[in-house]
Amino acid sequence: MLRIAIDKIDSLFDAIAEKQTLYIPVDREDGAAEYKKYESGMKMSNSLNTLRSAKDFFFPQTENLVEFKMEGKQIEVKDIREESEDFVIFGVRACDARSFSILDKVYLVDPVDSFYKNRRDHGVVVSMACTRPAETCFCSAFGIDPTAPEGDVSCWNDGSYIYFEANTEKGKAFVDSISSLLEDGDASSLENVKAETKRILSLLPLSNLSTDSFGGDKLNEYFNSEKWAELSESCIGCGTCTFVCPTCQCYDIKDFNTGNGIKRFRCWDSCMYSDFTKMAHGNPRISQLERFRQRFMHKLVYFPANNNGEFGCVGCGRCLSKCPISMNIVKVMKALEVK
């Protein structure tokens, strides 16, 4: 298998960054990891995962959709779309790598979202297998193997080398472009690494979480559950769970008057907010109970109903560690599941 010694990874990053924009996870001063545009000398983070998910690369928090010039009664529409530059995201974990295929099922189905597709077409996802899954991890419950991450290229780290395997045409082209820096080497050590990761996984507190009770056919059964009242009682509607979530895909569209025209923006929105569904004649989700229920019904029931049973969660655990009232999808699943 093609590999590179870990102490030579900087030279690999330098070589990639010479040709295209490269993003790698780096540690911030407060210890949290985040993706940064690579500049020579930057060190890749050893953290399990980044604070924010990798969805930003394809579905940024805000973006400019279109601009207008207003003059008297006339309006001019300015299509400001530009072809994205090629870029590489290095070190994406298996959960986030799967989230892209979930976002694809929203944004690449007809009518295709050209803004999303443009970035998707130009981005190479290089994933990195996990070796130290954490207590908040539950990707396995959603059928994700953290020792075999998806992406255009999958990578493994055995402590001495990083190994590369291309999964797509785009991935092959990328590996070819860096092949002069890689060597062909024995990858048998990875079996032990993967076995050890799986052993840790089996010992984690959420290793027994089951999705068996959920799916698209449970629509009214779960919607009408009496448990939502208690589960949602403490929710303060801050929306943090939706913002750190790699699969939350809802957006708002708003106009901004620059003084020299109007910019129309798209930005992340949250079903946890009261004005998300508020209309002139009222709001169908009048309390936090309805908003809270919407988020979990979407991930566990509505999304699978529309996507051949696939769930809208990848078990990354970000909402577990970030919710200020310690409520999360795992607690919801355990409360609702039929034993």
Place this chain on the structure above:
Amino acid sequence: MNANDTLIPHIGVVTDIRIDTPDVKTFRVNAINADGTVGGKVFEHMPGQCAMLSIPGVGEAMFSITSSPTNKEFMEFSIKKCGCLTNWLHAMDVGQQITIRGPYGNAFPVETELKGKDLLFIAGGIGLAPLRSVINYVRDNRANYGDVQIVYGSRSMDDLVDYKEIIDEWMTDDGIEVNLTIDREQEGWDGHVGFVPNYVKELNPSLNKTVLICGPPIMIKFTLNGLKELGFTETQVYTTMELRMKCGVGKCGRCNIGNKYVCKDGPVFRFDELGELPDEY
């Protein structure tokens, strides 16, 4: 990147504004052609479909297209004044350009399930707007449909939308029965007085009719109950829904009822389909 994106709107020109009621105006919208002339439609649609209209900097919202697709000259939107954007639209003059994108959503099944049927339209207030598209489509394809009955009610005589068209055109058509009602007695009105759901029960329409309802949620609810008491089944009653929308194509995530997006899977639903979804609308 050459492909059009539905989020990037077209420009339309408002070429006529009709005052229907104290808070409803009907706006005629034409396209700007390649040679700069104004005329024709920005896009084609089917009865029941909607469009996103916007004044950049003010807002963008979904409106049902009230004109029939058989009208080849222009599109029309009957809009009630009830928010930032609609206030702005009500204040504008003829010649104003707006942005328009669509058409969005499904349509009433005028070419399939409704074909050959006796039709009963029931509307309340501005709820006539989406049904007018179907009514005029049926009038222009008269041979394809059976008898037509229209029950329409509003708060007062002055709140009846499309009043002139109803009197001058619908009421004079053969095979169309129009029953108007207003909520309270009013000087100059010698027609029926009373709420729509009760009026429908009084009229006791024949059970072979296929029903299309639109109006305030409370009116829809009581009318449906009344129809069921008369013996109608949910499979013969259609309605059109309205929830907050941003994208129009099932991606922005806010207009869902259960796993269905009103913008994409609706806005037209048959009541038996709606009955299978969670009660959250």
